Amino acid sequence: MTAREEGAPESGDVGLYRDMLLIRRFEEKAGQLYGMGLVGGFCHLYIGQEAVVTGMEAVAREGDQRITSYRGHGHMLAAGIDPGAIMAELLGRETGASRGKGGSMHMFSPEHGFWGGHGIVGAQVPIGAGIALAEKTRRTNNVTFVYFGDAAADQGQVAETYRLAALLSLPCLFVIENNSYPGPSAAPRGPQLLERARAYGIETAAVDGMDVRAVREAADVAALHVRAGKGPYAIEARTYRYRGHSMADPAKYRTREEASRVRATRDPIESLRERLLGEGAVTEEVLRAIDREVKDIVSAAADAAREAPAPEPEALHLHVTAEA
Template sequence: MTTKKTPAKSAAASKRRVTKPAIYDASNEELISFYRTMLLIRRFEEKAGQMYGMGLIGGFCHLYIGQEAVVVGIQSALKEGDSMITGYREHGHMLAAGCDAKSIMAELTGRSGGCSRGKGGSMHMFDPEKGFYGGHGIVGAQVSLGTGLAFAAKYRKTDNISVAYFGDGAANQGQVYESFNMARLWNLPVVYIIENNQYAMGTSVNRSSSEIELFRRGESFRIPGKQVDGMNVLAVRAAMDDAVKHCRDGNGPFILEMKTYRYRGHSMSDPAKYRSKEEVQKMRAEHDALEQVKKILLDSAIMDEAALKDMDKEVKALVADAASFAQECPEPDLSELYTDVLA
């Protein structure tokens, strides 16, 4: 009789212990702010999806629905002067950074009032005044640029840090590891955020990665990392506080793997047939980021149902106003083809 051997990856993973970060002790005002920003992102993305279906948004469109806790928790730990850079699923990142919803929606529709003057679209937004150095369409390309932003912060002798977001799919790109090496070699103040929504463009991380605990990807470069419940904004904030302190204290880079989940397909053209409806519903029912904070607000009597409904109405009105602005704003003049080519 032969016994079935446990796969090496599973055996190794079973021996590992993931240190769970503390839960951030948020004030009532912070809890309300976290909830409102996540709600704004959720309602904005729902509207963007609707407008895409109506043909008002062209090209690719990657929605952030389900992942709101990641960027809201991280952004709340930053200060003015810090920089952030991400991939092409960036509408939520811009909103969390305080960018104007009208300019974001106008960019989605390719209008002159957009944050990239209507020339970037969904994947290439930019607002350096808010510390947002762009969404980037090339998978993993932003990681090297985010490392460069950290180099600039150190070269200028500031205490600013850089935050570079990328996904579980981009975690297998070569330039990521070149960036890790330089960041650790030069002790750069950069926090690498791996938004592990578990499916990349449609392939489960379990099928595409030999090391599925992505926060360990920096170990050979001596970069510490943590895995975090990316559906819990308070866990995200607590972990980010630790990472920020690590960087500002001059200890070099840090990796945070956010275990999160997108409810929609990879992009609007993705039917997401690689996972079951039951799986998505289970995540929504048991782990939804907004519902977790909503429960705290209600259970602690910080807000009641009426106040929450009023907030939702206010946010929906703001998003509707942004959508109207985006449709009424003129398209860029042809002369804009020759501007913003080189800074």
């Protein structure tokens, strides 16, 4: 049973609030378990960026595909994948989404149209084009959402993918999650991100990635463009990550005051909460109930993951390749 099947029946903007809150609480718990030494390898949290994938997935349809980078827990949750399976994968358990073999960075769930989770910066972008080519070959009108960061936009394979996607009119929706800091050793990138896509004739749009309604609106326009067979589309969502690049990054290249200021003035969850209350669309009681429900889901996922068994040693060579 997926998170959406387990959850309350809210829809519309209240549903967006719940989906973002689930990602936030899940990532907070993941950070806590990492600090306890229960998550092996690297762990990149999505805290602060919840509005991007939530707004994009709000326009997704059955059959759509998606692929992303190593910061992918939120993308899996937004796609409706069971939080318990994601948490178990973080802890390397047999019940995990990839049977404990993928960890934080390399989870997959093909049955949900989710193709990773990739640890090499930008490597998922050409793979996403391949997935889109498969959809075009099958003559579907499915969209392939290809998520990558502002640092990945510097990679050569991204430029090559832009050209190929434009040349073949692939049903790709490129989503650049410009989270303001491409990593501890790189300088922030600016408005040239979309110019690179436009150079290949790709339609583009920039959006406030801290405003889930704005993301949903931009995503709707882009997805309809792609579904109509008009070729690829690129969106730059300008967002902000609250934590370091990974759990191993102390983020000393910015001040604590800066992150606190963004939280206080632009937080995507709190901003939507205030707007929903101000518009009379929901009551404090309903939002508190959603908060309790989300905390219960995340706590249950963490408890089940900690109790789940690790993979047996003889399973090491299983599920490495797929039968053609």
